[in-house]
Amino acid sequence: MPEQVQPPNKHVGRRTLRRENLALLTGKGEFVDDLPVKPGTLHAAILRSPHPHAEIVSIDCSALKMSGVHAVVTGKDLAERTDPMLVGFQNPIDYYGMATDRVRYMGEPVAAVAATNRYLAEDAVEAIKVEYRPLAAVVDPLQALAPDAPLLHPRADSNCVSTRHFIHGAPEEAFAQADHGATLTIRYPRNSITPMETYAVVAEAVAETGGFDVLSNFQGPFSLHSVMTRALRVRSNALRLRSPKNSGGSFGSKLTIFPYIVVLCVLAGKAKRPVKWIEDRLEHLSAASSAANRVTKIEAAYTEAGKITVLRLTHWDDNGAYLRAPMPAPLYRMHGVSTNGYDIRNLEVTNHVVVTNKCPSGAVRGFGGPQLYFAVERMMQKVASELGMDPLELVRRNLIRPEQFPYQAIAGALLDSGNYQRVIEEASAAGDLDRLKQRKQAALQAGKLYGVGYAACVEPSQSNMGYISTLKTGDERRRAGPKDGAVASVTVSVDATGSVNVVGDSVPQGQGHQTVLAQVVADQLGLAPDDIAVALDTDTAKDGWSLAAGNYSNRFSPASVSAAHLAAERVRKKMADIAATMLNAPAEDLRFENGKILAAHNPDNAVPFYRVGGLAHWSPSSLPEGMDPGIRETAMWSAPELTPTSAKDEINTSLAYGFGFDFCGVEIDPATGVVRIDQYATAHDCGTILNPGMAEGQIRGSWASGIGATFYEEFAYGEDGSFLSGTFADYLVPSACEVPEFQLVHPTPTPSPYTRLGAKGIAEGNQYTTPACIANAVADALGFEDVLLPLAPAKVLAWLQSSERPPAEGTAPAKAEEGKPRIGGSGEVQVSATPESVWDILLDPQQMAKIIPGCDRLEAVGDNRFRGDVMLGVGPIKGLFEVRLDLTDLDKPRSAKLVGSAAGPLGSSSGAGVFNLKPMEGFATLVEYSYSIQLSGKVAAVGGRLLHGAARQLIERFMAALARQAGGDAAAEVHSTWRALGRRLLALLGGAR
Amino acid sequence: MKPPRFDYVRVESIEQAVELLAQHGDEARVIAGGQSLMPMLNMRLVRPQVLIDIAKAAELSGIKANGKAVSIAAATTQNALLRWQGLRAHLPLLAQALPHIGHFQTRNRGTVGGSLCHADPSSELPLCLALLEGVVELRSRRGTRRLAARDFQVGVLTTAKQADELATRIHFPKAPEDAVFAFKEFHRRHGDFAVVALAAMRCGNAVRLAVGGVGDRPEVRSWCGLQGSAIDDALNEFAWQLGGSDDIHATARYRRELVRHMGRLAIAETAP
Amino acid sequence: MNLLESNIRHLVRFTLNGAQVEGYAEPRLLLTDFLRHELGATGTHVGCEHGVCGACTILLDGRAVRSCLMLAVQVEGAAIETIEGLAQEDGGFSPLQQAFHENFALQCGYCTPGILMSMTEYLRDNPNPTKKEVRVALSGNLCRCTGYHEIVNAILDAAKALREEDGASS
Ligand SMILES: Cc1cc2nc3c(=O)[nH]c(=O)nc-3n(C[C@@H](O)[C@H](O)[C@H](O)COP(=O)(O)OP(=O)(O)OC[C@H]3O[C@@H](n4cnc5c(N)ncnc54)[C@H](O)[C@@H]3O)c2cc1C
Ligand code: FES
Numbered sequence A: 001m002p003e004q005v006q007p008p009n010k011h012v013g014r015r016t017l018r019r020e021n022l023a024l025l026t027g028k029g030e031f032v033d034d035l036p037v038k039p040g041t042l043h044a045a046i047l048r049s050p051h052p053h054a055e056i057v058s059i060d061c062s063a064l065k066m067s068g069v070h071a072v073v074t075g076k077d078l079a080e081r082t083d084p085m086l087v088g089f090q091n092p093i094d095y096y097g098m099a100t101d102r103v104r105y106m107g108e109p110v111a112a113v114a115a116t117n118r119y120l121a122e123d124a125v126e127a128i129k130v131e132y133r134p135l136a137a138v139v140d141p142l143q144a145l146a147p148d149a150p151l152l153h154p155r156a157d158s159n160c161v162s163t164r165h166f167i168h169g170a171p172e173e174a175f176a177q178a179d180h181g182a183t184l185t186i187r188y189p190r191n192s193i194t195p196m197e198t199y200a201v202v203a204e205a206v207a208e209t210g211g212f213d214v215l216s217n218f219q220g221p222f223s224l225h226s227v228m229t230r231a232l233r234v235r236s237n238a239l240r241l242r243s244p245k246n247s248g249g250s251f252g253s254k255l256t257i258f259p260y261i262v263v264l265c266v267l268a269g270k271a272k273r274p275v276k277w278i279e280d281r282l283e284h285l286s287a288a289s290s291a292a293n294r295v296t297k298i299e300a301a302y303t304e305a306g307k308i309t310v311l312r313l314t315h316w317d318d319n320g321a322y323l324r325a326p327m328p329a330p331l332y333r334m335h336g337v338s339t340n341g342y343d344i345r346n347l348e349v350t351n352h353v354v355v356t357n358k359c360p361s362g363a364v365r366g367f368g369g370p371q372l373y374f375a376v377e378r379m380m381q382k383v384a385s386e387l388g389m390d391p392l393e394l395v396r397r398n399l400i401r402p403e404q405f406p407y408q409a410i411a412g413a414l415l416d417s418g419n420y421q422r423v424i425e426e427a428s429a430a431g432d433l434d435r436l437k438q439r440k441q442a443a444l445q446a447g448k449l450y451g452v453g454y455a456a457c458v459e460p461s462q463s464n465m466g467y468i469s470t471l472k473t474g475d476e477r478r479r480a481g482p483k484d485g486a487v488a489s490v491t492v493s494v495d496a497t498g499s500v501n502v503v504g505d506s507v508p509q510g511q512g513h514q515t516v517l518a519q520v521v522a523d524q525l526g527l528a529p530d531d532i533a534v535a536l537d538t539d540t541a542k543d544g545w546s547l548a549a550g551n552y553s554n555r556f557s558p559a560s561v562s563a564a565h566l567a568a569e570r571v572r573k574k575m576a577d578i579a580a581t582m583l584n585a586p587a588e589d590l591r592f593e594n595g596k597i598l599a600a601h602n603p604d605n606a607v608p609f610y611r612v613g614g615l616a617h618w619s620p621s622s623l624p625e626g627m628d629p630g631i632r633e634t635a636m637w638s639a640p641e642l643t644p645t646s647a648k649d650e651i652n653t654s655l656a657y658g659f660g661f662d663f664c665g666v667e668i669d670p671a672t673g674v675v676r677i678d679q680y681a682t683a684h685d686c687g688t689i690l691n692p693g694m695a696e697g698q699i700r701g702s703w704a705s706g707i708g709a710t711f712y713e714e715f716a717y718g719e720d721g722s723f724l725s726g727t728f729a730d731y732l733v734p735s736a737c738e739v740p741e742f743q744l745v746h747p748t749p750t751p752s753p754y755t756r757l758g759a760k761g762i763a764e765g766n767q768y769t770t771p772a773c774i775a776n777a778v779a780d781a782l783g784f785e786d787v788l789l790p791l792a793p794a795k796v797l798a799w800l801q802s803s804e805r806p807p808a809e810g811t812a813p814a815k816a817e818e819g820k821p822r823i824g825g826s827g828e829v830q831v832s833a834t835p836e837s838v839w840d841i842l843l844d845p846q847q848m849a850k851i852i853p854g855c856d857r858l859e860a861v862g863d864n865r866f867r868g869d870v871m872l873g874v875g876p877i878k879g880l881f882e883v884r885l886d887l888t889d890l891d892k893p894r895s896a897k898l899v900g901s902a903a904g905p906l907g908s909s910s911g912a913g914v915f916n917l918k919p920m921e922g923f924a925t926l927v928e929y930s931y932s933i934q935l936s937g938k939v940a941a942v943g944g945r946l947l948h949g950a951a952r953q954l955i956e957r958f959m960a961a962l963a964r965q966a967g968g969d970a971a972a973e974v975h976s977t978w979r980a981l982g983r984r985l986l987a988l989l990g991g992a993r
Numbered sequence B: 001m002k003p004p005r006f007d008y009v010r011v012e013s014i015e016q017a018v019e020l021l022a023q024h025g026d027e028a029r030v031i032a033g034g035q036s037l038m039p040m041l042n043m044r045l046v047r048p049q050v051l052i053d054i055a056k057a058a059e060l061s062g063i064k065a066n067g068k069a070v071s072i073a074a075a076t077t078q079n080a081l082l083r084w085q086g087l088r089a090h091l092p093l094l095a096q097a098l099p100h101i102g103h104f105q106t107r108n109r110g111t112v113g114g115s116l117c118h119a120d121p122s123s124e125l126p127l128c129l130a131l132l133e134g135v136v137e138l139r140s141r142r143g144t145r146r147l148a149a150r151d152f153q154v155g156v157l158t159t160a161k162q163a164d165e166l167a168t169r170i171h172f173p174k175a176p177e178d179a180v181f182a183f184k185e186f187h188r189r190h191g192d193f194a195v196v197a198l199a200a201m202r203c204g205n206a207v208r209l210a211v212g213g214v215g216d217r218p219e220v221r222s223w224c225g226l227q228g229s230a231i232d233d234a235l236n237e238f239a240w241q242l243g244g245s246d247d248i249h250a251t252a253r254y255r256r257e258l259v260r261h262m263g264r265l266a267i268a269e270t271a272p
Numbered sequence C: 001m002n003l004l005e006s007n008i009r010h011l012v013r014f015t016l017n018g019a020q021v022e023g024y025a026e027p028r029l030l031l032t033d034f035l036r037h038e039l040g041a042t043g044t045h046v047g048c049e050h051g052v053c054g055a056c057t058i059l060l061d062g063r064a065v066r067s068c069l070m071l072a073v074q075v076e077g078a079a080i081e082t083i084e085g086l087a088q089e090d091g092g093f094s095p096l097q098q099a100f101h102e103n104f105a106l107q108c109g110y111c112t113p114g115i116l117m118s119m120t121e122y123l124r125d126n127p128n129p130t131k132k133e134v135r136v137a138l139s140g141n142l143c144r145c146t147g148y149h150e151i152v153n154a155i156l157d158a159a160k161a162l163r164e165e166d167g168a169s170s
């Protein structure tokens, strides 16, 4: 990205190198876990639910008398000592950050232990015994609405906890009058941009305030500070939140650290010592946060000429098991731009907020945009293909025209500036769209699967803190009072020797804010950036901050930079007033340059910057009449354009709106389903570029996570609610080999009139465009509509090939185990004993104990019901499980059903097996069996591709032991179906061994 | 994610390791490179009483080419093997396959024997051992025995090695003069475990093909004089015989498709 | 051969960036925790504790390894290098650090120490890599902020600078 340099002594717009690097490149960063803690600080570990949905029958912490363990909290403590955490509207969900009577997702905290070190804390967690009564789970947002779906929150009458319906313009009429209409249903998956540093909290109870002191890598917004204090029942000023200099990325995720802060405060209060908790990667993946997956039904009507007249969007936003503030904000943050960058004047939106048995949702870079724009942009592609029109032409015809800015979108967004057509022209030229089209032609002629896709996005920055109120009805809003604006705070001070200090509320997560603020302030004060110290570690007890403080929704460039600019301008004005008396020149005529303040018309008439600063401290009496001593200006900046939701539910959701446009060509390998990006160009107009090195870094970073969301990343759940992406080998973060090169186009910027330097945010664009652009290209290549992310090759290949080559004639297909994660199979074993004696074994706990691998003893706990402690495992992996077995459907000696469950630190499993005993000649029996097993907990989350085989191995071991037990020492052979068939097939196959 | 408690011994010789294994049996676990064991320990999936560290035992590291075989001491790292001068000449298949094992950082620690003992169905080394009909040498106080690949790896993460046995050497037959090899792997990301991995070897008109990542362990077939559509037929039957299962990265059906497709490519690559 | 008992802290000695260091560790203590919390060398980061992310990569006897997959007691007598030892003697950036700085090859910097240590070994063995080779070599280090492009450029720049340095000194 080129520098946009103004005069030679100005720094905004330059590729100023990052000052943050000096520490980070030498191992001297200050992340939470790097900082010293007070002597005696304890370490926490958290016990988590292995079940997606279960009642907690009992929690037994009696084994925690071990040395080194200082305190334990469970949901009971939270319910006693805290109040449920609030969200933006009345709802029937009580959320404490820890399960109280029920667990509702796999990984939900059930207890937390504080011990002298993390190792001991994890030992202690294992010693807690929890008895659960499993409940049916639901993971699909539409299935969750079925009348017979398991209800997550008993106080609710449905798993849909909020529905809002919006009419803007006259959608009904527009649909009635339209030439054409189209409908598309989108399913957007669950993902997150899992930062490399996980959550980190150090909490301590403070006697003097009755409150807490917390160091964490919370990213804000600090509107959540009051959610925490309300929950903790302390005054707002009794919760001191601090964040260190460095944070290892957040991308939204470190917003939802706040429930853990509450839990840690309670634990620290109970332990009477500071307690530190560093989330581990398994915890992060299973239970930290995720973008809500969403089903969107989108309907459009359009004219023959390709003008879209109306959109109807029905969203089912799946927020997982609980709502945590500010959820379901992503639905509402994008409400104002529901029509994206298109001039569409009729809109109908219905928002359903749904809960399911998955990790609660949270903020993820893009914050509602990826889900919305995927639907809108896929619709553009669909309309174009139905009209037989070039999709780019359709986009062009519908985009807002340059002369329409500022443009009030129908749902309320006040789009500040832009020239969308020009961005498209410039991108098409620089990205060589013509070449791409030629490549497509050539590829199609060569019989290849090749498609071209486009996507455009309006990129909002600096959120209106009032938008979430759009969730409420007009009446409710009137009663609650107005909410709007987004206050940013920066303090600039000049000390007695003329050194400049800047303090701000932007809570950086790695973006280089210190460097940029130094550039901005240096330009105002005529200094070099290196002269300016910038401290952005935050401390709510000392800093200027307001609700909007934090690092999210593209806030920095419009908001923090404007506040810094304003504060520096005030400092400059004050110093000019002082210098005016020293130089005997009017203040308006003074320039700040190269460390001097000088008269514009007589540059020799100058005074060093530091002298002026010094005067304000050393000699208040010399200051102009009425001026306060010292130089310290705090700017609290908001923008008047950020108004509250109107009575007609219109909301200007953000302050400044950038524009992004992408196009790409993809080729799909018909043999493997691999989608290869052949060419890709992206262009972003984000107004004034503050530092091209960093702006480009934001685009490239967003591109990489866009690629992740498109091809690799998904929090996968089984239908039964088990979580399946517990490691970085399962949740696939793209590496350098998976992130392709692309063409970055730099369009002519259109600065924002509403931010002080004209800058808009730039960090989110490719979260919106990349998935939609590539999906459109895939849809183009395949002529296939239901493009579902991520584009795993197995999925794409299934869209390509309707049928599979069967096995050779005369052989039944071997049974593969399909369907995740329901593990199942069947087999048979020959036993040299009569059905009656096999039957006797199955019903005798002593004999069963001998054949269950790893079991020493089974006790009868009822009629044909047994329990025992069993060491279960495969290879080196082993764990102690409490096993319960129940024999039912007894048809002596022909068939029986074995229903069982196993629970232990490695996870939980339940399953059922059916035995059919068939007498054979010579006192032998053929035991046919089939089983299906559900696994959840740690093994399911990390066991990935090995689960089926491992389960099968255990079953086979059991069957072999049964055969041995029944038939004496004669080694029996167990044939799982596929093996048995394999052998038969082999016999048929000439040449095979 | 911190390991449970265990005792730790660093041994200097095979003798010491074997003694400790005899003493502690099932309660002990050998750690070689730790690239599979340590993640499992950190996740507390494994709970040994004693960890026997063989990484520094000099006699467990090194490569010897003798007569018809290359004999690799079990704790030789994957990268040491990759850097071995004779690799290309004697074990050309491994020269192709080894770079697919994780990343260079994991290969700096991960060992040849560790990979075989871990017996992951998707791993490259067990696949190569199966194709090449290599042998694992096991030592215990009871003596030494040699197991052929197909007798060694018996299932998911499961081998025929007894708890008191140490894998000491791995013997790979040297590539015959006329042999041509191909190695193919499909993974989601670079360095990931294979969704499907295939190794092929041709000597004259005899072809052997090994497939990993589908069944519970690598499976091998060999054919003679296959040509044209017969190759596709054979691969199709092989694919169906392997079974396989769905997981979050791929379906069983997709794995069969890959066996058919990549099998064809691998066999073609060996064609004269 | 010495059996170190599970519940006792044992003396561990090795060299860290050239200096002899020592501390006490239970057998199960991970090397990452030992470096960071016993020795205060917090530049080595922890991102996954299962070997995939590469944030914890250090040099063990000159080779890049995952320190989350090692126990402190395993490095008795070894030579370990970490990010803290990478700068030049006068405290100035090494060519690799300098290239990262100039290329904007880091944002949050959490992945950076692991990448720098990995590339220290890599460039030593591969002084003149192609872009594609660098990407393959980088694949064992995940970065969520940058999208890798600038990292790749930085590594190529560093390789060039190191070659020139080498050429000048020989
Ligand atoms: C990020 C990452 C990616 C990876 N990708 C791949 C991949 O693509 N392909 C692949 O094949 N592997 C992969 N691996 C695993 C591979 O690196 C390991 O090297 C290998 O599986 C085990 O070797 P090890 O020496 O580390 O054994 P360890 O982890 O030390 O031990 C593994 C098992 O074998 C036993 N064992 C080890 N040596 C002996 C012996 N001599 N005698 C008896 N028992 C022994 C141990 O007790 C343990 O049960 C990956 C690992 C990581 C961390
Ligand atoms: S922390 Fe060691 S590889 Fe991730």
Ligand code: FES
Pocket: A196, A248, A249, A510, C105, C106, C107, C108, C109, C110, C111, C112, C142, C143, C144, C145, C146
């Ligand atoms: S710079 Fe943040 S993870 Fe790489």
